[in-house]
Amino acid sequence: MSEEYKVPEGLYYTEEHEWLKVLDDGNVLMGITDYAQKQLHEIVYVELPEVGKDVERMDTIGTVESVKAVSDVYSPVSGTIIEVNETLLDSPELLNEDPYGEGWIAKMKPKNLDADLKELMTAEEYKKHIEALHH
Amino acid sequence: MSLKKTQLYQYHKEHGRLIEFAGFEMPVWFEGIIPEHNAVRNAVGIFDTSHMGRMRAEGPDAERFLNYIVTNDVSALEPGRGLYTVMCNERGGIVDDLIVYKLTPERFFVVYNASNREKDFNWFLRHSEGFDVELHDVSDEIAMIAVQGPRALRTLEKISSRPLSDVDRFQIVETRLSGVEAMAARTGYTGEDGFEVFIFDATLERPEKALQVWNALLEAGEEFGIKPCGLGARDSLRLEAGLCLYGNDIDENINPLEARLRWVVKFKKPSDFIGREALLRIKEEGVKRLRVGIMMEERGIPRKGYEIWDGEGEEKIGVVTSGGYSPTLNVGIAMGYVPREYRKIGTPVRINIRGRLARGKIVKFHPFYDETKYGWRRVEA
Numbered sequence: 307m308s309e310e311y312k313v314p315e316g317l318y319y320t321e322e323h324e325w326l327k328v329l330d331d332g333n334v335l336m337g338i339t340d341y342a343q344k345q346l347h348e349i350v351y352v353e354l355p356e357v358g359k360d361v362e363r364m365d366t367i368g369t370v371e372s373v374k375a376v377s378d379v380y381s382p383v384s385g386t387i388i389e390v391n392e393t394l395l396d397s398p399e400l401l402n403e404d405p406y407g408e409g410w411i412a413k414m415k416p417k418n419l420d421a422d423l424k425e426l427m428t429a430e431e432y433k434k435h436i437e438a439l440h441h
Numbered sequence: 442m443s444l445k446k447t448q449l450y451q452y453h454k455e456h457g458r459l460i461e462f463a464g465f466e467m468p469v470w471f472e473g474i475i476p477e478h479n480a481v482r483n484a485v486g487i488f489d490t491s492h493m494g495r496m497r498a499e500g501p502d503a504e505r506f507l508n509y510i511v512t513n514d515v516s517a518l519e520p521g522r523g524l525y526t527v528m529c530n531e532r533g534g535i536v537d538d539l540i541v542y543k544l545t546p547e548r549f550f551v552v553y554n555a556s557n558r559e560k561d562f563n564w565f566l567r568h569s570e571g572f573d574v575e576l577h578d579v580s581d582e583i584a585m586i587a588v589q590g591p592r593a594l595r596t597l598e599k600i601s602s603r604p605l606s607d608v609d610r611f612q613i614v615e616t617r618l619s620g621v622e623a624m625a626a627r628t629g630y631t632g633e634d635g636f637e638v639f640i641f642d643a644t645l646e647r648p649e650k651a652l653q654v655w656n657a658l659l660e661a662g663e664e665f666g667i668k669p670c671g672l673g674a675r676d677s678l679r680l681e682a683g684l685c686l687y688g689n690d691i692d693e694n695i696n697p698l699e700a701r702l703r704w705v706v707k708f709k710k711p712s713d714f715i716g717r718e719a720l721l722r723i724k725e726e727g728v729k730r731l732r733v734g735i736m737m738e739e740r741g742i743p744r745k746g747y748e749i750w751d752g753e754g755e756e757k758i759g760v761v762t763s764g765g766y767s768p769t770l771n772v773g774i775a776m777g778y779v780p781r782e783y784r785k786i787g788t789p790v791r792i793n794i795r796g797r798l799a800r801g802k803i804v805k806f807h808p809f810y811d812e813t814k815y816g817w818r819r820v821e822a
Contacts, residue, residue, distance in 0.1 A: 347458075347470070347473060347474075348473050348474055348475050350475075350742070350766045351740070351741070351742050351766065351773075353740075369795065371742050371766070372474075373474040373475065373673060373677060373765060373766050373768075374469070374474065374673055374765075376742075376744065395740075
């Protein structure tokens with residue numbers, strides 16, 4: 307089955323399929339990509355990080371589970387969790403329906419944003435990354 | 442090594458998400474595990490189960506042979522009837538769980554797990570010495586489709602040459618399905634009413650008859666909202682029904698008494714059987730652990746291999762052998778083994794979910810759901 311994956315321009319991506327969006331106020335929003343949600347399919351359970359927690363880049367900050375699989379969620383940057391999307395606790399399907407919008411996972415105050423962004427992929431690079439996974 | 446395929450592979454490849462299971466390339470889902478699961482609980486779904494092992498056992502000693510191999514009493518079967526059973530090794534450990542059908546006094550049909558196809562057939566061959574019985578592995582010549590759900594009967598009857606409502610549970614009958622020679626048994630692995638059908642003359646090289654029946658079923662069930670189902674829904678349905686999966690909940694290191702399959706061990710049947718002595722000793726001594734069902738009381742999904750702890754979270758008492766999300770109950774459920782003293786329904790336990798000791802309790806698990814609302818015993822409104 308061939309599938310199309312949405313990879314919006316202007317976001318940053320990890321190899322583990324998280325996206326990061328830099329907000330106007332300098333904070334960041336993160337979630338899992340369309341590719342990640344399609345691989346998991348039918349997400350039924352989410353564990354979110356605690357607000358106020360300090361995390362390092364690529365620390366596990368949560369878990370996403372489908373009927374069959376468990377997948378860790380990694381932090382794309384170092385910083386502090388300042389808000390989590392609690393709607394996901396009751397409506398984990400938002401991660402399938404709108405991974406870059408209503409399915410956002412956490413808002414963070416980054417610590418070394420400029421340095422961390424260099425470690426992340428652009429939309430173009432991420433597209434190539436998921437293409438490579440399929441060949 | 443390339444993966445094996447079933448007679449319905451072409452359909453799966455075009456419509457499903459494929460995975461490897463027991464050496465076969467099989468669909469894990471077509472539309473999704475949850476919609477497929479719900480179709481079976483509420484209406485009807487079909488599963489390709491052609492990867493399972495199937496054997497004919499024929500001859501004057503066929504019955505005596507099978508009764509020596511399995512723990513249940515094959516000699517109690519009337520022609521046209523089948524039974525669920527296990528077969529054990531000399532230590533009483535479960536070699537496999539299976540269904541044995543008596544077609545005629547000297548012709549039997551045996552269905553066993555895909556993951557044990559070679560092991561079982563070799564086991565049968567090895568123990569058939571001295572018996573006047575011929576064994577034929579027909580797994581690749583006969584396709585197998587499970588039609589499951591409260592609308593399974595009405596769906597299957599639409600393409601069957603004979604009515605099927607008079608067929609009892611575990612009865613097997615000959616019929617023609619959309620013109621194709623077949624057998625239909627009122628059995629399944631979902632907890633629901635339904636049939637497992639065997640389509641003759643459908644080999645891997647000439648799978649047309651299997652595809653014909655599969656497509657005829659999809660068309661016949663359309664008015665009920667039939668869905669083709671993958672192994673994902675098969676697993677979530679059997680878990681909700683509290684049915685064992687070989688390799689998870691039972692294996693050669695688990696005996697049927699601790700697996701709560703005492704009811705398929707017939708110590709008083711007329712003949713000896715492999716494992717009888719060991720099982721008698723285990724029965725005398727009493728089992729130390731038992732298979733139980735657990736339902737989560739807080740957020741979290743128990744999975745195979747997770748630790749079971751006591752209610753206070755003080756010590757580890759067992760391990761989850763099957764677990765997952767129950768679409769019907771919208772909660773995490775599991776089966777696992779715990780010491781006898783924890784068996785009582787309502788006993789609090791904890792599940793170690795990645796370091797967090799989440800609360801759960803021991804519940805009735807065969808099945809987990811309310812039998813007046815779901816499953817083959819349900820009270821139809």
